Amino acid sequence: MLQDKTNKQKDYERASQLLGRLFEVDSDITEQISRCIQYYGAVEFFKNLESFDFSADVFEKLDAVRLVLFGMGEEVMPEVLIDEITTQKIDSTEGGAEQ
Amino acid sequence: MKKKYDETYASSFIKGLTRLTGISESKLKKYAAENNLFNVLEHPNIIEPNKQQLEKIHVLNEFISTYKLLKLQEKENKIVLNSSTVAGEYFVSLLGGIKDREKFMAAFLDSGNNIIETRTLSEGSIGEAVVYPRMVLKAALDCDCKSIILAHNHPGGSLTPSIQDRDITERLVSIFAPLQISVVDHIIVANINYHSMAERGSIPQPSPKSVSYNAMPLSDIKNVKEETMDFNADMSEKDDIDLDNIDFLEQDGEEEDEWEI
Numbered sequence: 055m056l057q058d059k060t061n062k063q064k065d066y067e068r069a070s071q072l073l074g075r076l077f078e079v080d081s082d083i084t085e086q087i088s089r090c091i092q093y094y095g096a097v098e099f100f101k102n103l104e105s106f107d108f109s110a111d112v113f114e115k116l117d118a119v120r121l122v123l124f125g126m127g128e129e130v131m132p133e134v135l136i137d138e139i140t141t142q143k144i145d146s147t148e149g150g151a152e153q
Numbered sequence: 154m155k156k157k158y159d160e161t162y163a164s165s166f167i168k169g170l171t172r173l174t175g176i177s178e179s180k181l182k183k184y185a186a187e188n189n190l191f192n193v194l195e196h197p198n199i200i201e202p203n204k205q206q207l208e209k210i211h212v213l214n215e216f217i218s219t220y221k222l223l224k225l226q227e228k229e230n231k232i233v234l235n236s237s238t239v240a241g242e243y244f245v246s247l248l249g250g251i252k253d254r255e256k257f258m259a260a261f262l263d264s265g266n267n268i269i270e271t272r273t274l275s276e277g278s279i280g281e282a283v284v285y286p287r288m289v290l291k292a293a294l295d296c297d298c299k300s301i302i303l304a305h306n307h308p309g310g311s312l313t314p315s316i317q318d319r320d321i322t323e324r325l326v327s328i329f330a331p332l333q334i335s336v337v338d339h340i341i342v343a344n345i346n347y348h349s350m351a352e353r354g355s356i357p358q359p360s361p362k363s364v365s366y367n368a369m370p371l372s373d374i375k376n377v378k379e380e381t382m383d384f385n386a387d388m389s390e391k392d393d394i395d396l397d398n399i400d401f402l403e404q405d406g407e408e409e410d411e412w413e414i
Binding site: 061062065066068069072073075076095096097114115117118119120121122123124125126127128 | 162163164165166167168169170172173190191209212213215216217219220222223224226227271
C-alpha cells in the first residue's frame, strides 16, 4: 500500500513537471500545481481550476490543457462550463441560418 | 445534434492545442476538415510543426498519458489489468514518453488481476536493454504473484516485436510455468501506441529447452516481419469504420480479450 502511495505521488509530481515544461514556467509554479493536483486529484483539479489562485497566464494555460482533454472526451469540465460551451457552439452554428 | 456535439469537442481541442503550442487554428481546422483531428497528437509531423511546436506536442502527449494513469489510480485503489486493452493503456502511460532508452517493466498480478506491484527491471540505451531472468523471478517470488505482464518500449517507434522480444517472452514463460505463474502478456509500447502479444495470440507455450537464466538483450532493431499492420497505429485514421462490423482477431464475445489464467 505504501508502494502504491509512493508511485501515485511520483505520478502526480511527473504530471506537474510535464505541465511546468509545457508552460515554460518557474519551479515555484510547478510546485503550486503539484500541491493542488495532489490535494484534489487529477480529474477534480481540472474541474476546480477556477477555484485556485493561479496567475491569469498560468490559468489560461491550464485551461488550454483542460480544453484539449475535454476535446478528447475526458470529464474535466465543470457542468456549468459544458453548458456554456455547448450553447455557444450551437448559437454560433445556428445563428447564420437566419437570412 | 450529435454532429454539433462532436464539433464542440473538436473546437475545444483545437482551441486548447493552439493556445499550448502556437499552431494556428486555421491549420488545425483545415486538417480536421478531411482527417481525424486526433492524428495531430499521434503523428504530429503531418501538420508540419516547427521544432518548438513538435516538442510541445510530445510533452503534451506525455502529460495526457500520465493524466490517464492518475485517473485510473484515483478511480480505484487497485488497478486491475484484466484485459490486453487496459494493460496496453496502462503501459503506454508508463513507457510512452520515453524516447531516449529502452525500459523493461513487469506488472505482478494477484489472482484477481489486481496489480500487486509494477517494477522497472531493466533500463538500457536507445536500441537495447538487457533483461536478467533471475531479477524477474526474484521480483515475482517476492510479491507472491499469480501472473505477470511484461512490457517494454521501442524508442525507435516500431510496434513489431523483435526476435529477442519473442525469445525473452518464451524464456520467461518457460521459467514461470513450473511455478504456476502465468506470463499472460507482453506489451510493446511505441510512442502512444502498443502491441499486445496476447491479443495477437503470439505468447509462446512453455518449453523446458528455453529455461535459462542468462541475461538477454532486447532490441527493437531486428523486428520480425510478419505483421501486416501495427495494432492501434492506424486505427485513428479509420474512425469512420463501423466497429460493430469488424471481426476482431480471436474475438468471439465481449470478454474475449480478458485473461484466461
